Amino acid sequence: MNKRIPNDFFQNNDALFVAENLIGKTLVRDFGNGEVIRSKIIETEAYFGGDDLACHASKGRTPRTDIMFQDGGKIYVYLIYGMYWMLNFVTGKENHPQAVLIRGVENCIGPGRLGRMLQLDKSFYGEDLETSNRIWIEYSQIQGTIITTARIGIDYAGEIWKNKPWRFVLT
DNA sequence: CAGAAGATCGGG
DNA sequence: CCGATCTTCTGC
Numbered sequence: 001m002n003k004r005i006p007n008d009f010f011q012n013n014d015a016l017f018v019a020e021n022l023i024g025k026t027l028v029r030d031f032g033n034g035e036v037i038r039s040k041i042i043e044t045e046a047y048f049g050g051d052d053l054a055c056h057a058s059k060g061r062t063p064r065t066d067i068m069f070q071d072g073g074k075i076y077v078y079l080i081y082g083m084y085w086m087l088n089f090v091t092g093k094e095n096h097p098q099a100v101l102i103r104g105v106e107n108c109i110g111p112g113r114l115g116r117m118l119q120l121d122k123s124f125y126g127e128d129l130e131t132s133n134r135i136w137i138e139y140s141q142i143q144g145t146i147i148t149t150a151r152i153g154i155d156y157a158g159e160i161w162k163n164k165p166w167r168f169v170l171t
Numbered sequence: 172c173a174g175a176a177g178a179t180c181g182g183g
Numbered sequence: 184c185c186g187a188t189c190t191t192c193t194g195c
Contacts, residue, residue, distance in 0.1 A: 045178070054178070064191065082188030084179050101178060112179040153178050 005137045007073030007130040015091045015098035019046035020168050024142025029118045030134050042170040043104035045151045054157035057097030067126050068097035075127040084112030085120035144170045
């Protein structure tokens, strides 16, 4: 019980596998003041490499996207619309930029709201999920069925990529 | 260096 | 439907 998922899970699998298999797993956030949030992941999206025009890494390796080019198991956070911190987990091996966006957990739906609840900020960029003392993932039993849909909010990515069924939702 | 747009949300 | 709010990238 309460066993943390090690980094090889993120490194040895691609973003599609991780996105689907994180559904039902438990996201843990320890605020360090005695308050701990534990909630099962119920919605994810995969962003898959340099070809995927919806993936920030398709723009190349920049200070912002650098973490996605590294080995999996690290956190990629970025600020969107000037106010929301998006929580992503890097997957795959070095130089295979991929990430999984966490869009919702049982007690918080929506990536922007989730970032707010977890009190994320730039200091989480590059955080290691295997060793962090403030955020990590634990194994847990899934209850329900996973459905797939197109990803949300990426109309700019073009027909090919915006229609990929790379969003996973627990029902 | 100015300008635009963004993996969103909440109010009207 | 639209504004909030600011980082990042692009183009001149």
